[in-house]
Amino acid sequence: MNKEEIMLIFGTSADPIHQGHVELVVDATKALIERGWKVAEVVLLPVFRHHNISDGVKRSLTLTFEHRFAMCQIAADEIRILLEGFVPEVSVSDLERELVWKINRPNFTAETMEVLRNRTTPDIELAFLIGADSFVGEQPAFAQWFCWENLIEDVMLVVSPRKGFDPNEQFLQHITELGGKVVYLQEIDVLDISSSEIRVRLEEGADPVALAAEGLLSPGLAAYLAENDIINTWKQIDSKSPVQVVTEKITAEDNLETRIGKHLYQQKFTIGLAESCTGGLIGHRITNVPGSSDYFMGSIVSYAYQSKVNLLGVSWDTLQKHGAVSRATVIEMAKGARKAFNCDLGLSVCCIAGPGGATTDKPVGTSWIALSTPEDDRAYHFLLQGDRESVKTQLAQKALEILGEYLEECAGNGATAD
Secondary structure, eight states: OOOOEEEEEEEEOOSSOOHHHHHHHHHHHHHHHHTTOEEEEEEEEEOSOOOOTTSHHHHTHHHHHHHHHHHHHHHHHHHHHHTTTTOSOEEEOOHHHHHHTTSSSOOOHHHHHHHHHHHSOTTEEEEEEEEGGGGOSSSOGGGGSTTHHHHHHHEEEEEEOBTTBOOOHHHHHHHHHTTOEEEEOTTSOOOOOOHHHHHHHHHTTOOHHHHHHTTSSOHHHHHHHHHTTHHHHHHHHHTSOOOOGGGSOOOTTOOHHHHHHHHHHHTTOOEEEEESTTTTHHHHHHTTSTTGGGTEEEEEEOOSHHHHHHHHOOOHHHHHHHOSSSHHHHHHHHHHHHHHHTOSEEEEEEEOOSSSOOOSSSOTTEEEEEEEOSSOEEEEEEEOOSOHHHHHHHHHHHHHHHHHHHHHHHHHTTOOOO
16 A cells, blocks of 8 residues: 655653653654555754643753754654664754744644744645554543644644553544544554653662663663763752642632633633823732743733833834823733733733823723733723722722623633643
8 A cells, every 4th residue: 555755753851861862753754664565754842831730841842952952863863773774864953942932822733833844845645643652541632732733734643552442433523534544553563661750760869870770771871871961951950849830720719810811821821001190000910829930921011101112112103192091002012011011911000090180081080901812902991990909909909800701701712732
């Protein structure tokens, strides 16, 4: 049976990459060739930014990317030797860094593969190597990946077995019914080696050369670890206790900002603020939640006209025609926050908190809130009662409530992530 040429892609967040990974890629490649495919290229794809703050290793991926990329190159050299005569090219790609290093969000496999598909000649099929553990149970983890239905349009899934994990055959069949291609390589034997266990042993004082002698690391990788003081870097990273709060399920006992934090984290949204009269109150409440640095990019307190223009890109014409407290201005502020922080959502507020500043058509308490989203820009008007501090407090609460309602709406629409 003649099959298309394929590019086999192995995405990894392993730190360190080890001999189990090398053997997996080599064995999977040979198995595909044995089944009749021609493997034109093998690509190692280190993840730049993961979304899993409950795991200290995943949380620190951006800090260690340069070393992980270098270690993948060492592994690629070894794979190239082992596949000599089978595969013409083995490479390491920094595509995931390219896609998100300037923006504050994690990598999504579906987006990465879409870009790679568009950059690769159409006569080469993309084959994504993935472990069977992503397909186990009644609700497989893969079914929660971001836009997985789009992913299977761009890649063939090459599933490697993993000891103790039997894939959900019905789900794999469902993927094929949707038009996806699945190849389950049950004939290969995957070594049961753990990066996290290797890392712990090294941090406890094990000699990398000794682990190489055990067949866990390559000699080249062991030398790289020793020469670049990476083990001490890991110790510093791993000594920090990971934050758990936003990874937990939303409960009735959660306050508003905690519910918002959990939604933002679990839906992989990032947010930036543009506050005027509230003077940072909204940012204060958002940052009261442990782990908020994973979704809260920052706040611009643009109190004066000039700061709205210079920092948020609000038009002078808008301010002169409509005033600082207006629908037009607050929408431009929210859009400016999204742009300034390269984030998914922008939330802004402005108001006349009093006791001065009121006009006939804009009494004290006149308030506007805007939420800029990937779908649209929304504005909300309120006339709040009370003294200056009370108006500011109420407005911050209203803004968070609007944000929370939007996130609930997104959750109801089935937002997913990988």
